[in-house]
Amino acid sequence: MMTTVSITHPQLVAALVKPPQAIIDTLSVFTVDLWHGATGVSGEAGELLEALMFPPEGGIDRVNLREELGDLFFYVEQIVQRSGVHIKWDAADEIARNATISPDQILPVGAAIAIHASQVLDTVKKAAIYNKELDLELLTNQISALAASMLTLCYMFGLQRQECLNSNILKLSKRYAALSYSDQAAQDRADKAQPEEGVIPARKPFKGEEDTRAHTPGVTEAHVPNAETQAAIQEVRDGDLPRHGTVENLMRDLNGEDLQD
Numbered sequence: 001m002m003t004t005v006s007i008t009h010p011q012l013v014a015a016l017v018k019p020p021q022a023i024i025d026t027l028s029v030f031t032v033d034l035w036h037g038a039t040g041v042s043g044e045a046g047e048l049l050e051a052l053m054f055p056p057e058g059g060i061d062r063v064n065l066r067e068e069l070g071d072l073f074f075y076v077e078q079i080v081q082r083s084g085v086h087i088k089w090d091a092a093d094e095i096a097r098n099a100t101i102s103p104d105q106i107l108p109v110g111a112a113i114a115i116h117a118s119q120v121l122d123t124v125k126k127a128a129i130y131n132k133e134l135d136l137e138l139l140t141n142q143i144s145a146l147a148a149s150m151l152t153l154c155y156m157f158g159l160q161r162q163e164c165l166n167s168n169i170l171k172l173s174k175r176y177a178a179l180s181y182s183d184q185a186a187q188d189r190a191d192k193a194q195p196e197e198g199v200i201p202a203r204k205p206f207k208g209e210e211d212t213r214a215h216t217p218g219v220t221e222a223h224v225p226n227a228e229t230q231a232a233i234q235e236v237r238d239g240d241l242p243r244h245g246t247v248e249n250l251m252r253d254l255n256g257e258d259l260q261d
Contacts, residue, residue: 023129031128033082038124040075041146045117048072048153052110060106062157069150069159070168072113076143076150079120085140087147089161096151109153116146 007015027035048068052060080087099105119142127134154161173179174191 018129026131027128030082031124034079034124034134035128037075037078037082038121041072041079042114042117042121044068044072044075045114045146049110049114052106060157062159065153065157066159066164066167067171069154070164070171072117072150073161073164074168074172076146079124079139079143083134083136083139085136085143087140087144089147092144092148092151095148096155099152099155101156106153106156109149109156112149113146113153116142116149120146 048065051064051068055061076087079085099109120139123135123139123142126132151161153159154164171191175189176182176185177190
C-alpha cells in the first residue's frame with residue numbers, strides 16, 4: 001500500500017543537507033583548492049553575463065568585458081594547474097573562429113559561458129562534497145567547451161585572449177603587492193583606486209551584421225578548418241548530432257578522443 005510521508009520541504013532540506021562539519025572532515029587540500037577555482041569560474045561567468053545583459057547606456061563596455069574575461073581566464077588557469085586537465089586551445093579557437101558573429105548571438109554565447117561554468121562547478125562539487133572521484137575526462141571537456149565559448153565572445157568584440165590575460169596581470173599586480181595574496185588586499189582592491197583608463201573605449205560592438213574580426217587590428221582573419229572539423233561544427237550549428245550526441249562528445253572528437261556511447 002502506498003503511503004504519503006507527511007513532511008514539509010523545509011523539513012526535508014534540514015534532514016538531508018550534508019552537515020557542514022562532515023564536509024569539512026572529508027575535504028582535502030586538493031578538493032578545497034579545486035572547489036575555490038570552480039566557484040571563481042562560475043561566479044565570474046555570471047558577472048560576464050551580467051555585463052552583456054545589462055550594459056550601460058552607451059553600449060556594452062569593452063573595457064569591463066575584457067576585465068571580466070581576464071578574471072574568468074584566471075580561475076580557468078587555476079583549475080588547469082591544480083587538476084592537470086589540458087585545454088586544446090587550437091581546437092577551441094577553431095570553433096570560435098567559425099562561430100556565427102551577429103548581435104543576436106551575444107546573449108546566447110554569454111549564456112553558454114555561464115552554463116559551461118556551472119557544469120565545471122557541478123563536477124568539482126561532486127568531488128569536494130560527495131567524495132566522488134574527480135571525473136577528469138568530463139572536467140576537461142567542460143573546460144574546453146567553456147574556453148571555446150569565451151574565445152567566441154572575444155572575437156565578437158575584437159578582443160584577443162592575450163589582451164585579456166595582460167589586463168588581468170596589470171589589475172592583480174596592483175591589487176597584490178609583490179604578487180603576494182592576502183585577505184586584506186583582496187578586500188581593499190587597490191586596483192579600483194587607480195583604474196585602468198581607456199585602452200579600449202566603451203562602444204556598441206556591431207554595426208548591422210558586420211563581422212568585427214575583419215576590421216580589428218591584430219586579429220587575424222578566420223582560417224578554413226579541415227574537413228572533419230568543419231563537418232563537426234556544422235552538425236552543431238544545424239542542431240543535428242547523430243554522431244556526437246553532446247557538446248562533450250564534439251570536443252572529444254575534435255581532440256581525437258573516443259566518443260562516449
